[in-house]
Amino acid sequence: xxxxxxxxxxxxxxxxxxxxxxxxxxxxxxxxxxxxxxxxxxxxxxxxxxxxxxxxxxxxxxxxxxxxxxxxxxxxxxxxxxxxxxxxxxxxxxxxxxxxxxxxxxxxxxxxxxxxxxxxxxxxxxxxxxxxxxxxxxxxxxxxxxxxxxxxxxxxxxxxxxxxxxxxxxxxxxxxxxxxxxxxxxxxxxxxxxxxxxxxxxxxxxxxxxxxxxxxxxxxxxxxxxxxxxxxxxxxxxxxxxxxxxxxxxxxxxxxxxxxxxxxxxxxxxxxxxxxxxxxxxxxxxxxxxxxxxxxxxxxxxxxxxxxxxxxxxxxxxxxxxxxxxxxxxxxxxxxxxxxxxxxxxxxxxxxxxxxxxxxxxxxxxxxxxxxxxxxxxxxxxxxxxxxxxxxxxxxxxxxxxxxxxxxxxxxxxxxxxxxxxxxxxxxxxxxxxxxxxxxxxxxxxxxxxxxxxxxxxxxxxxxxxxxxxxxxxxxxxxxxxxxxxxxxxxxxxxxxxxxxxxxxxxxxxxxxxxxxxxxxxxx
Numbered sequence: 001x002x003x004x005x006x007x008x009x010x011x012x013x014x015x016x017x018x019x020x021x022x023x024x025x026x027x028x029x030x031x032x033x034x035x036x037x038x039x040x041x042x043x044x045x046x047x048x049x050x051x052x053x054x055x056x057x058x059x060x061x062x063x064x065x066x067x068x069x070x071x072x073x074x075x076x077x078x079x080x081x082x083x084x085x086x087x088x089x090x091x092x093x094x095x096x097x098x099x100x101x102x103x104x105x106x107x108x109x110x111x112x113x114x115x116x117x118x119x120x121x122x123x124x125x126x127x128x129x130x131x132x133x134x135x136x137x138x139x140x141x142x143x144x145x146x147x148x149x150x151x152x153x154x155x156x157x158x159x160x161x162x163x164x165x166x167x168x169x170x171x172x173x174x175x176x177x178x179x180x181x182x183x184x185x186x187x188x189x190x191x192x193x194x195x196x197x198x199x200x201x202x203x204x205x206x207x208x209x210x211x212x213x214x215x216x217x218x219x220x221x222x223x224x225x226x227x228x229x230x231x232x233x234x235x236x237x238x239x240x241x242x243x244x245x246x247x248x249x250x251x252x253x254x255x256x257x258x259x260x261x262x263x264x265x266x267x268x269x270x271x272x273x274x275x276x277x278x279x280x281x282x283x284x285x286x287x288x289x290x291x292x293x294x295x296x297x298x299x300x301x302x303x304x305x306x307x308x309x310x311x312x313x314x315x316x317x318x319x320x321x322x323x324x325x326x327x328x329x330x331x332x333x334x335x336x337x338x339x340x341x342x343x344x345x346x347x348x349x350x351x352x353x354x355x356x357x358x359x360x361x362x363x364x365x366x367x368x369x370x371x372x373x374x375x376x377x378x379x380x381x382x383x384x385x386x387x388x389x390x391x392x393x394x395x396x397x398x399x400x401x402x403x404x405x406x407x408x409x410x411x412x413x414x415x416x417x418x419x420x421x422x423x424x425x426x427x428x429x430x431x432x433x434x435x436x437x438x439x440x441x442x443x444x445x446x447x448x449x450x451x452x453x454x455x456x457x458x459x460x461x462x463x464x465x466x467x468x469x470x471x472x473x474x475x476x477x478x479x480x481x482x483x484x485x486x487x488x489x490x491x492x493x494x495x496x497x498x499x500x501x502x503x504x505x506x507x508x509x510x511x512x513x514x515x516x517x518x519x520x521x522x523x524x
Contacts (some may be wrong), residue, residue, distance in 0.1 A: 029390035030449035030510045031486040033274030034281050035321065036502075037142065037165065038088055039310070040081055041289035042336035043480040044070070049227040052306045053219075062334060068303060068492045069523065073476075074338045075498045076441035082115045082162040083442070084195035084499070085285065089167050090141040091503025091518030093297070093441035102162055104447040105384035117166040118188075124195060125203070126179040126186035130161060132170050139169030140503050141281050146171070147512040151274075151278045153271050157264045158285030159251040165209030167283035173271070175520035176263060177311065178256070182248040183210045185263055191292055198270045209259070210250045215239040216300065218254075222308045228300040237301050239291070252292045253254040257313040265320055274325035279510045284317075286310055286381050288336075295343035331486035335499055336479035347458050348357070357418035357455045357472070359383055360464040369412050370405070374398055379405070386451030388459060402426075402450065409451050418490040421454035428452070481523070497523060 038120045044275040047059065054060055062068075075082060076089050086099035094100040099115055115366040118131035138146075141154035146485045153251070156168035158174045165188070168175035172191060176199065179186045185201045187196075216238050223402040241250045250256055264284050267273070273280040288310055291302040316332075347354035361384040369378040377398065381391040388409070395405055406424035427449070428440045443452070455461050481497060483505070505516040505522040514520075 007348040008493070019224055019249070029329075030279050032277065032279060032329040033268075033321065033325050033331070033468045034279060034506055034510060035284060035317070035330065036167070036506065037284045037286065037314075037332065037334040038086070038163070038337055039288050040163070040337045041286070041287070041340050043340060044480060045469045046147070046227070046288070046303065046307055047480075049118055050222075053222050053304070054311040055315055057319060057377070058311035058313075061318065062314070062332070065490050066332075066482045067488050067490065069263055069481040070492060070494050071496045072335060072338075072479055073479045073496065073498055075438060075500055077438040078442060079339040081160065081337050081418045083448050084339065085163045085166045086135055088316050088335065088502050089141070089169055089497055089501050089509075089515075090135065090282070091515045092137060092444045092522055094444050094447075094501065095441050096137055096471070096517040098134060098444045098447060099166060100179075100442060105382070105387070105389065105449070107389065107446075109520045110382050110389075111271040114162070116162050118190070121188050123179075123180070123201070124187045124189060124192055125390065127181065128161060128179070128186075128187040130165050130175075132168065133164050133192040135169065137165075138188045138515045140506050140515060141167075142171045143285070143507065143515055144279065144281055144510065148236055148278050153273050153280040154283075155267050155271065155273070155281075156285075157260055157267060157282035158283075159256045159287055161178070161258060166389065167285065171293045173268075174218050176257070176267070178247065178251055178500065180248050180251070183250070198266070202266050204260070206259070210241050210247060213241055213250065214253050215241075215302075215305075217305050218308045218312070224303075227301060227304055230297070235301075237299075237305075239302075249292050251288065252289060254291070254302060254309045254431045257286045257306075259312050260284065261313045261317050266319065268321065268324065271389045274321070276332060276413075277313040279518050287312065289341055291316050292320065293341050297343065318484075319494040320442060327485060328487060331506075332481075332484045333483075333502060333506060334482040334484070335502060336477075338477060338499065340477050342471055342473050344460070344469070350381055352458060354458045354471075355456075356460045356462050357386075357416075358462055358464060359386065362416060362453070363388055365416070366409055366412060370408070373408065374400060384449065386455060387452040388453070389449040404452050413451070413453060418456050419453055420456040423452040423454070425450045444485040455511050483523070491494070 039461045080101050083094055083099050083100040084417050087099050090097045102115055103112045104233045114128045115134055118133050121131045122129055146154045158164040159178050161177045164175040164177040172189045174187055176187050181209050185199055209444040217236050279452050290296055291299040334498055363380050367380040377394055379394055381389045403426050410424055411421045413419055457472055457474045459472050462467050500520040501523050504520055507514040508522045
């Protein structure tokens with residue numbers, strides 16, 4: 001019976017090829033190098049608006065010769081750089097990978113935790129101690145290492161520590177970023193057990209570059225042509241990096257992307273990436289946000305010059321890697337982190353509905369409400385962002401069920417001005433309601449509070465303790481996913497797709513398993 005099954009299978013295959021069993025079918029070989037690029041805060045409207053300023057070998061090349069998914073989004077909310085990078089690398093949402101943001105509140109210490117902090121591993125050329133321990137799932141790079149028995153070379157290069165470590169994953173050969181305090185390209189001893197001399201040599205070669213940099217428009221057009229209509233005529237700018245914050249300013253400027261490309265190309269050359277038949281992976285993060293995270297009204301010319309310079313760096317990267325590895329052997333995947341630094345706006349000045357939502361005041365009011373119900377006590381442990389953390393031990397002593405407490409809190413908080421929605425942990429963990437699907441995907445019970453408050457759009461969210469505020473918005477930032485090279489067919493697709501499909505797409509292209517919490521389908 002076994003032999004009959006095999007014979008019938010072979011006969012079916014033979015028939016499917018028209019009887020030409022001796023003619024081998026063409027098989028697309030796996031790329032030798034995959035370059036997975038995340039562009040922090042890339043926006044489709046800016047990308048298109050500044051198109052007259054681009055050359056022919058950067059964005060134009062990708063958009064005309066690549067497979068372009070025009071309408072991409074993240075399947076969770078809220079989004080920031082860390083949660084976006086983790087989602088791209090792991091192919092899943094914070095609900096599974098646990099990276100709910102750049103920071104969250106440690107429930108034991110009640111102190112903010114930076115997403116890649118790890119005191120167990122010291123820094124190389126930095127005081128920061130870092131590892132990917134908080135990323136609780138595997139990444140593309142991890143699975144590539146497993147599939148090749150460690151033979152594949154995996155690196156991540158980014159201006160920012162969180163982006164470098166999270167895109168590198170657990171098994172990578174290295175994660176490289178620019179230190180905030182000394183401007184060096186640095187790393188963690190988690191990746192490098194001994195000092196990598198090539199990184200120090202690169203730093204020595206570029207010593208003083210940042211201090212000697214002067215950011216002016218890349219050309220006359222980018223210095224005079226303005227896409228933005230507000231603010232009147234804009235003057236060409238000039239920035240030097242000589243303040244105490246010079247390295248942070250440089251990392252949030254249009255000049256940083258040239259440094260990222262330099263290090264990425266050095267990394268490929270030093271580690272002989274893409275030179276054999278084992279696929280290697282290079283993760284890169286570029287920056288396309290506002291200068292020094294200012295309001296766009298303060299840096300209109302800078303943001304368009306950032307896109308012009310980014311176009312040049314992508315062109316340089318693509319051209320050099322195709323020359324080294326071969327155009328048919330290198331695959332580029334490009335997308336955005338999907339969020340944008342929102343500026344505060346004076347809505348009241350223009351009679352637009354607005355108000356101020358006071359974070360700490362809301363927590364205190366809730367505690368007073370609980371006290372009226374069950375007697376005076378400290379039921380609310382703390383708040384972080386728009387999340388409220390209840391004291392579970394206090395509730396247990398009072399013999400109050402957590403579900404009952406959060407339900408009562410939900411009823412009370414929805415009556416407060418500026419509150420659009422209130423979600424409880426039980427609701428997010430058990431509800432099948434599709435309307436809160438993205439909120440649930442962005443929630444992780446180990447990281448988030450018992451109650452999540454959604455503030456009405458247009459309202460200022462103010463923390464009275466640290467006086468930090470931001471404007472609540474529900475706006476959508478359009479961005480693409482672009483796949484280019486290694487024989488990819490040029491095509492523009494208007495269908496809506498989500499970024500968790502990038503990881504399985506790359507995994508399929510290089511013939512490995514998708515990350516272990518990834519359940520999304522490949523894009524093609």
